[in-house]
Amino acid sequence: MEYDKRPDPDELLSKIQKKEPQRGNLKIFFGMSAGVGKTYSMLKEARILIERGEDVVIGWMESHGRKETDKLVSGIEVIPRKSIEYRGIKLEDMDLEALLVRKPSVALIDELAHTNAPGLKHPKRYQDILELLEAGIDVYTTVNIQHLESIADVVEEVSHIRVKERIPDSIFDQANDVQLVDVPPEELIQRLNEGKVYTGDKSKDALLHFFKKENLAMLREISLRHAAELASHQLTNILRGESYSLFKGDNQRILVAISSSPNSEYLIRWGRRLAYNLKTNWICIYVETAFSLSEYDKDCLTKNMTLARNLGASVVTLPDENVANAIICYAEQNNISIIIIGKSALSKKRKLFENVSLSERIIRESGKISVIAVQEKDIPQDYLKWAKRKIESSSLWQYIFAFAIALIVTVINYFVTILIGHGSSSIIYLATISILALVLDRKPVLMVACISALAWDFLFIPPKYTFAIHKIEDILMLLLYFIVAITSGWLTSRFRANEKMLRIREQRMSILNDLSSALETASGAENAVTCGIEYISKAFKCETIVFFKQDDNNELSESPVKNTSFKSNEKELSAARFCFSEGQSTGRFTSTLPVVSYHYVPMAVPGGTIGVIGIKFENERSWT
Incomplete structure (x- = not known):
């Protein structure tokens, strides 16, 4: 019969247990803010486990002087804290090594988003918890919703307080159980007034700042919504029979276009929330152009890519001078259904210098692919910082060198015009700009074009030492010179940029071809690995x-x-x-x-x- 052909369930279970070592279970108690009762709920559940005979210890606990919490802690084994001396100050933190040696069934660890003291094995407490889980220890922990990485910017907009201690969303994804601890804002404020959350002046400060009723109401809504989303994902995974993965959507694929701008952080979090709600995969793409980035921009780009990876995105880097075309081509080739781009708060100012913005080009050329333009956060004095970063993106020595060359050529022209007239000096300026465009970036060349036009008008076009021009032909000549200087410098530098991108592509293609050839001739896995390491x-x-x-x-x-x-x-x-x-x-x-x-x-x-x-x-x- 057909039933006889079925595999033995016990045999399958035995294979799974051999293939996958037992990993500890993670349970997270989360709420809208401090004082809702996360630690209290965790301790009450721990008491039930102890009554059942479970081996439960406290790895780290902060009662903040709350009598009800201290009462529940009484009688539970507490792992002694580890003392660390840092810059003459004695600090205390959780002793991870002692917990691993003790190896209880369940470890209670408060404050999941905590930053560890310098000198410990991991910089963040959630990393300690991951190591405990790998050792087969169940962990119960607590966290507030504002510490979740993808929600941090939303909380910042609501409360106007930037949360520095954050955890990646993947921690919630790995949790076996997530329990929302919820109380109405009025009840939480009542607890604060009674001194059950903070004591002394700290309670009054909290009521005046973070614990305003409107803030708590918004945080509660965010917490409830996130709990509903988690429940929806759990249901989807149960129906699919895939409890190990959240992102299995096949109908939608999301592509987020990022850059070295600090505003890309907001865009990445926005994309992660959309991908999470749609239960689909998402990719972050960065298009690498020929122009070098300043140290500030490099740091921002690294942070943006790290954030994207921590939030579960695949990160792709493509070399191309045409950013819009590269994004659209990648989207078409990889069946992307939604492209997310940033609509910068500086777009109106930048339109003075750009006819069509990047976002407008992508929307216009995207075809059947849906495009979502997200308004980026408007940062005060951001325009000045943006301008400063653009200047820094070209090395300072290029500006100094370009200015020095413009000064030298001006001195030469001052003596040359005595012999050949002021009209011929413009030719020398144009030749200088064309040569500089071969060795310098675009912005220093444009600076020289502007300086030379002003110098030619002030020093050489009659009447001298004034910007006034009396003759129509001199006005036309100056305009023509300015146009030719700008376009020739821009086109020459554009040609250099394209040439550089072609060299990068050829180099990468050459390495891939050489690696492919080497792998074809390699005999055995060890030789193949050696080839891979070499290339x-x-x-x-x-x-x-x-x-x-x-x-x-x-x-x-x-x-x-x-x-x-x-x-x-x-x-x-x-x-x-x-x-x-x-x-x-x-x-x-x-x-x-x-x-x-x-x-x-x-x-x-x-x-x-x-x-x-x-x-x-x-x-x-x-x-x-």
Whole structure:
């Protein structure tokens, strides 16, 4: 019969248990703010577990002097806190190592979004919790809604308070159970007045600032909405039979266009919320042009890409001089259904210099793809910062050099005009601009074009030493000179930029072709890995190491493949193991163990993560 052909359920369960080691369960108690009773609810549930015979300990708890909380803590084993001395100040924090040695069934850890004291293994408490979960320990923890990364900007708009301590949304995604602890704003304010949340002057300050009734009402709405979204995802996963993943939508794909602007943070969070609501995949794309970024812009771009990855996006970088065309082509080739772009608050000011904005071009040329233009946040004095960053994007020496050349040419023209007249001096200026455009960026060249036009008018066109022009032919000649100077400088620098982009593409294609040829001739897995290491090092100009999963178990090997220069230490191995187990970038230039030397990236395949690649840059440049 057909029933006889079915696999044995016990045999299947045994295979699953062998394939996937037991991982601890995570339960999060969250609410709209402090004082709603998250810690109290967690302790009450812990009491029930203790009555059932469970081994429960407190890893970290802050009662803030609340008598009801202290009463529930009484009788539960508390792991002693770890003392750290930092700059002459004695600090206390959770002792992760002691918890791992004690290995209880359940650990109660308050304040999920807490930033650890300097010198501890992980910079953030949620990373400690992830390590406890990997060790098979169940964790109960608490957090306020404003600490969630994708919601932080919304909370900031409501309360006008910027929350610095944040957790990635993936922590909520990994939770086995999320419990909303909710009270009406009036009841919470009553608790504050009674001194049950904060004591003394701190309670009065809270009522005057964060704990206003309108703020609490908005935060409560955000909390309830997020709880409803979590419930919707849980239902979807149950119906699909896929409790391990939230993002399995096939009908929609979202593409978020980001840049080095600080406003891209808002855009990334907006895109994540939309992708979460639609239960679909989302991608962040950055188009790399030929123009170099300032150090400020590089830092902003790194932060934006890290934020996108922490929120679960795939990040793609494309080299192209035409940003709009690159975004649209990528969207068409990858079946993107929605493109999200920023509608900058500076758009009206920039239209003085640009006929069509980037957002308008994308909307006009997107075809059947839906485009959502999100209004970015209007930052006070942002225009001045934007202008300053644009000036900094070209090296300072280029402006100094360009100004010096313009000054030298002006002195030469001052003597030349005695022999050949003021009309011929314009030709020398034009020749100078064309030569400078071959070696300098566009903005310094445009600066020289403006300076030379003004100098020619003031010093050489009669009447001299004034900007007044009496002859019509001189006016036409000055206008023609200005147009030719601007267009020739701009076109020459544009040609240089396109040439640079072509070189970048050719270099990358050459490396890919060489790698493909080398892999075809490589015999065996070890030779193939060696080829991969060699070409990754060549492509990124870095030192590369590779750790593979051991054949006999699901653990990461403690030694890299064919690398004698790698100096093994516990911090590097911990970062590599964390990257392997969590499937996310770890180490240098990330928020997880940033003190190590290598940046670790998981080698993900459809069957899971098979290893980890470590990259170390010689000149400490950031990974984007």
